[in-house]
Amino acid sequence: MSAVDAVIDEIRRQIHEGEWVPGDRLPSEAELTKTLGISRASLREATRALVHSGLLAVRQGDGTYVVAVDEAAVTLSRKIMNSKTSEVLEVRRGLDASAVPLAAVRRTEADLTALREALDDRQRSAEAGDLDSFIEADLRFHMAVAQASHNELLIDLYASLNVPFRKSLGGAMGQGTKEHEALYRAIERRDTEGATELALAIVARMEPPEHP
Template sequence: MKNVGRTSLVDVVIDQLRREITSGRWPVGEKIPPESSLVGTLGVSRLSVREAVRALVHAGLLATRQGDGTYVTASDETSVALTRLLADVADRDVEEVRQGLDLVAARLAARRRTPADLEELRAIAARRQLHYEAEELKEFVEADIAFHLCVARAGHNPLLLDLYTTLSTALRDTILADDMRHSTTDAHQDLLEAIEAGDPVAADAAAQAILAV
């Protein structure tokens, strides 16, 4: 962090602290430096630091633990806001939106996947299949979620990935409580092969077949 100068406003301090969080220098779960340390590093008043921290607590990026300190709780304010919104939304509505993102993710992944994306997709698909054959529901669902998140990541659209990740997290308990109806092994294999072939039309068709189950 750089010294922001004594005449800077509180929102500049907020921006500096936010940058430490979003850059990953202060990862989620980590305790941030104490107030006295931030005052010295930033060259601002204790009151300015206190107000900046309070603002980021309100935004959901930080949480203060009485007698312990302040910890990073999230790295993206958009995800925090969406998570708060989803708390009052029916699971069915969340699932319908997530399914729409599945189709977009499949098409983008077919166009933009990298060799590293394909390697990760193959590994997760194999793990998913093993858990399915062993009838290990929890492990299977986790692998299924990981597979679809990997497809979204292979689309290389940060906004899509953030939305998909947040929606999948919101639905995790619901999916775990379900049976193995999402075990469309053939359709998932078709999706993987379409992405490997770089065929967005086939990827779209495979994604629709998965959603039709």
């Protein structure tokens, strides 16, 4: 293993094990070269590789910071950000088909409270014409649906799509109020089939029209 590869592995290990966490600034070059026993050239090459992979970021005049823990998650995030809206919505349809019936079965009173609060905020924002608040409330409502599934993997996958979901809501101000209210009621009464149909109908309404 080369000196550069050894440094990459060591920095990656310290990040994975929580010795450095996102937001932490790495020690100075002088400190790292001394503690790791390598040259500045090897350290800089290793740092460049980790910046490229998404674990580190260099802030000019300030230092090198940890910005992520998992390179696979960074790669997925980049892929999601570059995906077409239609592809994102197709994935969301699949996630909703899994998360919504689970939410209808597993939801708690606390889950219903979170859903109700987000839904009320959504309605108030629509009436006030506040697009940013409307989008935030809409995202919070659907995230609350995912959280009501009590499936951690589904929740994480849903959260990873929040930014592209946001992009798809730019022209949705005030739309779907009845459908969202009906979805809430279906989850409240544990109607798995009805809730799933409503959730998929909401996604279908967001999809761009097909061109011949």
